[in-house]
Amino acid sequence: MPLSLSSAGGGAGACAVATFTKPAQLPPRKxxxxxxxxxxxxxxxxxxxxSRVASAYPAPPFVPEVEKAVESLRPNFREVDNLVAxxxxxxxxxxxxxxxxxxxxxxxxxxxxxxxGGREALDRVFxxxxxxxxxxxxxxxxxxxxxxxxxxxxxxxxxDESHALYQLLAVAGAPYDTLEEVIGIRESSSNGSLKxxxxxxxxxxxxxxxxLSWEELTFAVGPRTKCALIQRSCGYSWRQSLSVxxxxxxxxxxxxxxxxxxxxxxxxxxxxxxIYEPPxxxxxxxxxxxxxxxxxxxxxxxxxxxxxRTWVEAAAxxxxxxxxxxxxxxxxxxxxxxxxxxxxxxxxxVGEAIKGGLLISEVMSMKGYKVQPLxxxxxxxxxxxxxxxSRDRLISFCEAVQRCCPVGSFIKPTAGVTxxxxxxV
Numbered sequence: 001m002p003l004s005l006s007s008a009g010g011g012a013g014a015c016a017v018a019t020f021t022k023p024a025q026l027p028p029r030k031x032x033x034x035x036x037x038x039x040x041x042x043x044x045x046x047x048x049x050x051s052r053v054a055s056a057y058p059a060p061p062f063v064p065e066v067e068k069a070v071e072s073l074r075p076n077f078r079e080v081d082n083l084v085a086x087x088x089x090x091x092x093x094x095x096x097x098x099x100x101x102x103x104x105x106x107x108x109x110x111x112x113x114x115x116x117g118g119r120e121a122l123d124r125v126f127x128x129x130x131x132x133x134x135x136x137x138x139x140x141x142x143x144x145x146x147x148x149x150x151x152x153x154x155x156x157x158x159x160d161e162s163h164a165l166y167q168l169l170a171v172a173g174a175p176y177d178t179l180e181e182v183i184g185i186r187e188s189s190s191n192g193s194l195k196x197x198x199x200x201x202x203x204x205x206x207x208x209x210x211x212l213s214w215e216e217l218t219f220a221v222g223p224r225t226k227c228a229l230i231q232r233s234c235g236y237s238w239r240q241s242l243s244v245x246x247x248x249x250x251x252x253x254x255x256x257x258x259x260x261x262x263x264x265x266x267x268x269x270x271x272x273x274x275i276y277e278p279p280x281x282x283x284x285x286x287x288x289x290x291x292x293x294x295x296x297x298x299x300x301x302x303x304x305x306x307x308x309r310t311w312v313e314a315a316a317x318x319x320x321x322x323x324x325x326x327x328x329x330x331x332x333x334x335x336x337x338x339x340x341x342x343x344x345x346x347x348x349x350v351g352e353a354i355k356g357g358l359l360i361s362e363v364m365s366m367k368g369y370k371v372q373p374l375x376x377x378x379x380x381x382x383x384x385x386x387x388x389x390s391r392d393r394l395i396s397f398c399e400a401v402q403r404c405c406p407v408g409s410f411i412k413p414t415a416g417v418t419x420x421x422x423x424x425v
Contacts, residue, residue, distance in 0.1 A: 069362040076358050076376060080351050087272045087347035094128040095344065105337035112330035119331065122339060126294075129343075130271075131280035132306040136316045136326050137290070139335050141303025144268040144289030145178040145420060147315075151287040151305050152182070154314035155227040155262045156199045166226035168194060170203035171250055172212055172242065176235040176266065178420035186422060200224075210239035217250060221257035228254045228263050232270040232278070233381040238372060241380040244274050248281035255282070262311070268292055269381040272350040285311050290339065293382060296349045298342030300335060350382060357384035 062070075104118040112119070127135035141147045156166050168183065180186040184195020195201065204220045207213040221228065230250055234241045242250075251263050265278040267286040271293035278286050285307035290299040305315040316326040331339075361384055362375045370387040373379060388394045398413045415424040 065363055065366055066359070069359055069366065073355075073358050073362060073376070077355055080354050080358075083273075083275065083354075084347050084351035086275050087350075090275075091129055091344055091347055094125045097128060098125045100125065100340065105334075105340060107333045107336055108330045109332050110330055112328055115331075118336050119327075119329070122336065122343075123326065125340075126304060126343065127306055130277040130286065130306050132277075132286070132308075132312075133279075134309040134312040135304060135306035136312055136319070137302065137304040137339065138319065138329060139290075139300075139302040139331055139339070140319060140329055141289070142301075143178075144266075144287065144292065144303055145176070145182065147287040147289065147303035147305055148179065148264075148266050148268075149182050150315040150318040151264050151285045151311070152194065152227065152229070153318045154285065154305075154311045155264065156194055156197070158197050158199075166198075167200045167202060167222065167224045169220060169222075169225045169228045170201070170231070171217060171220070171228050171254070172204070172231045173206040173237060173239070174203060175229060175231055176233075176268075177422060179266075180422070181420065206237070206239055210237075212242070212246060212250065214249075214253070217253050219257070221254055221261055223258070225258060225261050228261055229266065230263065230278075230283075231266040233266070233268055233383055234372070234385065235383075238385065238387075240373060241270070241383065243378070243380045244276040244278060244281055246380075247278050247283065251282040269383050272347045273354065273379055273381055279307050284308050285315065287315075290342065293350050293353075294343055294346050295339070296342035296344070296346035298345060299339050302335075302339060353382040354379050357382065360384050360386065 098121050100121060103116060104121045106116050106118060108115045108118075122137050123135045126137045127133065141150070152168070156168060174185075175183065181191070182193055183201050184193035184199075185201065202220075204213055204216050207215075228250075230242065230247055232242050232247065247265060254261055254263055262284045263282065265283045265286045267278060267288040269292055271277065271288060273293075285305060287305045288294065288303060290302035290304065294304065295302070305312055313325055317324070320328055357373075357379065358376070361371045361373060361377075364386045365371050365375045369389075372385040386397075388397055395413075395415065402411055402413050403409050418425040
């Protein structure tokens, strides 16, 4: 159906009015040419124009391997589209149930007392989306590590004269690199790690196949285990990321051994990859970053904690200060609108990331590289790992990706020291 545009009024206040016209209502001496309508007297000129456009923009120069991979992945892409549709509907319903209006997008300054309801509305929307009692979604979280740290300190605090009452148990092997100093695995010069506060640490090593060691997890929880940490994504480990079904099974095994053991899930890179989220299967808290999946590539910063109301409030106190809780903090400018917009778009952006991972896995595997997840295999996060086998290859790969970027294509990435990491990034 053709679209015609006409100008209403003139000057700076002019606006475009769109009208849709059925082809049958068009004058008889006009016909369609490549999606546009031209009169017969203009056919020759239009043909020359279209020829010039076609020559200027030839078919995409995909290499044969990529074209072959795309065709083979069509069924997988359809499955991803179904996932996106399901999660998009869940997000839409949450926005509607919270009665989101344009007034919720307004920013505020100072203490944030004149917030206008946007802060509470965003928390309510996010909590419903992930199936939690409560949530705190804030731009003041620096990163996913910051949000996870606030969640861990909600559970783990000094408790008695021995100063070693509580224990943190990592269920899926070693945690993500940036949590090593938070926990105290890697020395942090007494900067306030869990170890500095007397919290001990233990981890359940992965099984030989790289998955959770279900046998060891059966008796891993001890009398002093206060919190079990489950990392959903593989991170930098060469293992399969955990499905929500795996997380549910782990939670059940943990609670059977010690019902009052709290379960905290590092949810980074896992949001919207399945139709369920960890709070829906018993997780007490989840935490993650808005710079990743739930920010939908729109959120400029921020993170979240969601789960049981009591523990969300405790995590909020760690972010702010005792007595301030969740009803505090400003969000200047247009940041909150970006958080709402990014959250709404995130299922679609995650879907595109999954498709990209599927394609990379397929092509790099064809080239002889080891990949994780395997081509066409199930996806439980947005991470695609490829063993490039050497530092030089890794740097060359990063440089190639940077050259293809729309912004900063002229920049040459270099490895360097990054806060929180023991290795160069």
